[in-house]
Amino acid sequence: MEKKDLLTISSGEKAQPFHWSVGRYGSKFLTELRDHKKIFGIKCPSCGRVYVPPRRVCGRCFMEMSAWVELPPRGTLAAFTVLMFSFVDPDTGKERPVPYGYGYVKFDGADSTFPHFLAETDYKKIKIGCRVEAVFEEKRRGHLLDIKHFRIISDESGPGPKPRVHG
Ligand SMILES: [Zn+2]
Numbered sequence: 001m002e003k004k005d006l007l008t009i010s011s012g013e014k015a016q017p018f019h020w021s022v023g024r025y026g027s028k029f030l031t032e033l034r035d036h037k038k039i040f041g042i043k044c045p046s047c048g049r050v051y052v053p054p055r056r057v058c059g060r061c062f063m064e065m066s067a068w069v070e071l072p073p074r075g076t077l078a079a080f081t082v083l084m085f086s087f088v089d090p091d092t093g094k095e096r097p098v099p100y101g102y103g104y105v106k107f108d109g110a111d112s113t114f115p116h117f118l119a120e121t122d123y124k125k126i127k128i129g130c131r132v133e134a135v136f137e138e139k140r141r142g143h144l145l146d147i148k149h150f151r152i153i154s155d156e157s158g159p160g161p162k163p164r165v166h167g
Helices: 025-036
Strands: 039-043 066-069 075-085 101-107 112-119 131-136 149-154 164-166
Touching: 025 039, 075 112, 075 149, 101 149
Parallel strands: 112 149
Antiparallel strands: 039 066, 066 164, 075 101, 075 131, 101 112, 131 149
């Protein structure tokens, strides 16, 4: 089939805004992020695992969780990629300029990983296991992008003291 035979259909140029509830757990997480630049996870009463972002039920024990845990804004990089090809960001409807880093961060004191953007774009300078820190937006609006990205830090001390448990 020649290229001129291929049909293209446009779905239009208008974006359709929509809203949804992030729920009780998501609201607490995003409010603390917006108002205090704090990272909150939630701890399972049965297995002790700490999840960030928080969720209602532990995926291992099926126990409802209610113990909030404040975590430092630092962690360890568990996985990463550097995107070289642009695509439409479903969060903004626009193409994010490339290259950009994307990784899974395990906050100190957490047992789950948290996906987010990385400030570093040179994949040779990013290592699994390197220490990273959240960089917050100046104007926050209660959104995951209130964390602008994570930057690599030279922190040889590793994870700090045990996190504080609330409630
Ligand atoms: Zn559990």
